[in-house]
Amino acid sequence: MTTHPLPVRASRGRALALSAGVLATALALSACGARAGAEAGAPSSSGGESCVDTSGDTIKIGFLNSLSGTMAISEQTVRDSLDLAAEEINAAGGVLGKQLEVVGEDGASEPTVFAEKAEKLISSDCVAAVFGGWTSSSRKAMLPVFEGHDALLFYPVQYEGLEASPNVFYTGATTNQQIIPGMDYLKEQGKTKVFLVGSDYVFPRTANKIINAYAEANGIEVVGEEYAPLGHTDFSTIVNKLKASGADAVFNTLNGDSNVAFFKEYKNVGLTPEAAPVVSVSVAEEEVGGIGVENVAGQLTAWNYYQTVDSPANAEFVAAFQAKYGADRPTSDPMEAAYTSLYLWKGMVEKAESFDVAAIQEAADGVSFDAPEGTVTVNGDNHHIAKTAYVGEIREDGLIYPVWQSDGPIEPDPFLEGYDWAEGLS
């Protein structure tokens, strides 16, 4: 027998198991913490006088996007197009004769960081307006900061609607400009059995509530509704259920990496876009390359802009963007909405002839811009913008081509007040 104290290894083994457990718990907790923090919201800030300095020949604006963390993939592209818009506006003489001075901040994919950085941009950098945010949780976290300081946020991403703050301008689509047109298209194509698949968080669940109400009113049967946790990597069970459901169309609100696993599985079990097309609302040009064009060719998306939209404004935008960042860089809906948001702010400031928040809110209604997606117009009541909806098909070259578009811009209706079947949704 050895003289070495025997239980040492045993207890070490248990300590290891224990520490792995502790670690897993810590990871889970930190994720919850971030969310709870987001809901608890930002520091309770009192209003107070704006410190925006309009005396010089420059005016400060803030760009707040995630340049690190999981959302950096998407938000970096928005930052790039915001930078492009600022550069163009400065080259053309600025806003009210003042050159834009951009203060860039990193939201780090954390709602709490977004709230802190928004606070910093407003109170210590004294910017005239902030442009950015992507996830709904980042927007919700920033909301009390902007309302508390009576400052302005321009939010460039399609979202779940049901919100209208006087301090936010929403330049992405609300549900009646993206989800409902997507369903309209499926209905026109004679689809009667829709399967819903989405990531498990607020946007897909709200979107699917709307789709269910729409389906019921329009004689479409929802044959399945499945949610996968964010970051879910194995879709064999969900795709098995989908296949067994006999669906003739799929409405996909999955977010991020899950799309890759979903589309690979979809193709591998032998499902095709001809038999059951998938309409996605979170797959844009940049994501197509990562999913692999061979896995999504022929599938559909619902957005308000594609790189292929045929308009002089878009040709200019794409050329300018690719000249600045490289010919291999695609342009997508949120990028275009961000680019547009800066020009809309410029239009509002020039109409108000002031950088003052109250004056801008006053002047906002009816401000319009010939955006790459087509003409957009600000709705002064709900601070969303009228946009044209496009259903697009992903083709072999990795770009998305419009196959259907709405009759002109659709008025924003974030609370779906104009739809009878939407009554009772909240």
Place this chain on the structure above:
Amino acid sequence: MDALLPQLFAGLSLGSVLLLAALGLALTFGQMGVINMAHGEFMMAGAYTAFVVQQLLPDAGVSLLVSLPLGFLVGGLLGLLLEVTLISRMYRRPLDTLLVTFGVSLVLQQAARDVFGAPNVDVRAPAWLSGAVPLLGMDVPRTRLFILALAVAAVLALSMVLKVTPLGRRIRATVQNRDLAETSGVSTRATDRLTFFVGSGIAGVAGVALTLLGSIGPTLGTAYVVDAFLVVVVGGIGQLKGAVLAAVGLGILQAGFEYSTTASLAKVLLFVVIVAFLQLRPQGLVSVRTRSLA
């Protein structure tokens, strides 16, 4: 019920993915007691290896076959580097190792982002792996069959190495009783290094295989590393057999839960089962009986 067979296969297939992810960890965590949080990033390195190889060799079939050994080498060399520079300095300090390797995993993720860019990349599957084959009345995706076969091959190869080769004997000797192995002339340092090389190499192979199923991006590893740890802990630390049983068991349970409830709830139920199981059997499915455990 005609859903039973497809779901059983889905579970088996999920189990094989878990097993590939966990096999290397069973070696480094299970046998050496090193909590390597960067294990997932070695998988990510393997996946990017497959991407780079495909850029150089456009034929998807050839590039997959070349990527498998190359992924092993890339993962293994990264592991070796980590072992020599950092981990070797902190054996017997598991919490420090955990923190350091967690830091390394963040560094590796950012490095991948800087080299390959933040967006995901795509690796095309070879034509002979696309589509499904009819099997027992169901359509089984070829990629899943391939991964199943790869997992079986990896387990067989690893257990052969452990059983019959001199390296395997030295690894087992070091695991069972480090002091005695050392006094018997086994260089435990060299053994540690080789074990880490092999364990990390298997992670690289797993990464190559995962390109057939999911996304290839800087954060690929983080999606799998927690599940891989679960497999090793449930399986019983220090046993290959345990990892195999645990991976297949957890895979089938997950698929079953997911079919009868939802994907989110399935994850919760799975954790409940694991916690309850570890209450009853903290040592895992298969426990090691060695002299030093006594």
